[in-house]
Amino acid sequence: MKYVTYRRILFSRRALIGLGICGLATLAGLLATWYIESNGHYVTGMSNAVPWGLSLAMATFCIVAASGALNVASIASVFGKEDYKPFSRLSCLLALALLAGGLFALLIDLGRPDQIFTALTHFNFTSVFAVNILIYTGFFIIVGLYGLVMLAAPQGGIVRPFGVASFIWRLIMTTGTGSVFGVLAGRGGMHSAIMPPLFIALSLSLGLAIFILVLAGLEYSGQREARLDAVSGRIRGLLATLVAVSFYMVLALNLIGIASPAQRGYEAFVLCTGGVYPVLFWGGYLVVGTVLPLILLLAPPCRGSRACLLGAALATAVGGMALMYVLTIAPQAYPADIFPGMLVQGNALYAGPASYVPTIGELLVGLTGFGLAGLIVLVAARIIPLLPQAPQED
Structure with a gap:
């Protein structure tokens, strides 16, 4: 019978550089938050017409990718694909780290982080935002227990029930995130019943792309033999399908x-x-985020190439971020049709498209989510044996 042994990463110079970059990104975001809170949101590119900016788009990207980062663990425990099983621990951890990073960036972006305790203790169950707080909490609990069970009893039969529960809950979570956009009747570009399934589809491709990049980064940081190559063929086809x-x-x-x-x-x-929105949609999402990954994944000269797989994952993530920017900002910039059939005068919100140019501060606040997620993964990978070594025969 085959079994898998796991190892921790070494805190080599590469790993320490990664920790430093993630730490600086988190610190810079916190300083940017302090600057924005001290001076007012007028120092950002946001306005009454565009109250959700780049930082919220980046936080949403992390939250959506968190669900998809659980792909590998779900495929192993729910669908019984043994090839993916060695990577389930990292898949679980990455999902939790991305959700923590995304929610933290969202919290400091909304303007009153101190009000989080009010949000946690006073619920309006007619609000999708309030319901999502419970859904995110449930994700932390269920996926956290799933990870602990894998650590305590990796060969035990109790892993699969927790895997099934995590799989179902991740779909619920992404549906809730997509519903935040879909129920906004005042923004025609968002108000659509297709938003929840769209976010589920995006989570699958973006989460797998981030997982591939993180796994490769950990292998590089730990200066150990790569294990990504063992499943690169299967992951290549899966990523192409999800894109x-x-x-x-x-x-x-x-x-x-x-x-x-x-x-x-x-x-x-x-x-x-x-x-800028058509440029990001056609150039960022369609060309970089869709056409390029499919070429790198499916073209005969690229098959079997680790560099092409990593390039496809990076292109998918970049294109997904461009699409998330368009989905978040463009519906706000387009003038809302609050009074159909009527001509509204004297109000700039409805006179024409709103101007929005993101600032460095917003970018830094958004990067806080990625920085915190990176810190969590690197520190946990040093403490907990997450990366698989070569399988052995028993």
């Missing part, structure tokens, strides 16, 4: 918008006339 599924959902969202008379103006804005 294609994400593209299908994005295509469906925009085709439905074009077919709807009320949405055609917004679709023209985001696809053609909106300035």
Whole structure:
């Protein structure tokens, strides 16, 4: 019978450099938050028309990717694919780290971090935001228990029930995150029932891409033999499939918008006339985030190439971030049709597209989520044996 032994990473110079970069990103974000809170949000690019900026888009990216980072663990325990089992521990940890980082960046971005205790003790169950607090808490508990069970009894039969529970809960969590956008009736570009399944599809591709990059980074930091190559063929096909599924959902969202008379103006804005938004959509998401990864994953010269796999994962993540920016900012920048059929005068919010240019402060606040997630993963990988070594025969 085959069994897997695990190891901790060594705190080599490479690992220490990674810790330093993540620590500086987290510290810089906290300092930027202090500066914004001290001077007021007018120092950012946000306004009454665009109250959700780049930092919120980056925090949402982390939260969405957290669900998808659990892909590998789910495939191993729920669908019984043994090849993925050695990477389940890291998959679990990365999901928790990304969610923690995303929620922390979201918390410091909203303007009153001290009010978190009010949000945790006073619930409005008609609000998707309030329900999501319970969903995120449940994710931490269920996936945390799933990880502990894998550490305590890796060969035990109790792993699969926790894996199934985590798989179901991750779908619930991503549905809740997508619903935050989908229920905003005042923003036509967001208000769509397809938002929750779109976010589920995006979570699958983005989470797997981040997992591949993190696994490669840990192997590089630990200066150990790579194990990614053992499953690169399967992961390559899986990532290509998930990228294609994400593209299908994005295509469906925009085709439905074009077919709807009320949405055609917004679709023209985001696809053609909106300035930076069409550039990010066509160039960032479609070319970099979809076409390039599929070429790197499926083209015959690239098959078997570790560099192409890592390039595809990086391109998927970059393209996903571009799409998240468009999905978050463009519907706010487009003038809201609050009074259909009426001409609103004297109010800049409805006169035309709003201008939004993100500032360095917002970027740093958003990077806090990635920095904190990186710190959690690196420290945990030094304390807990997460990376698999070569399988042995028993």
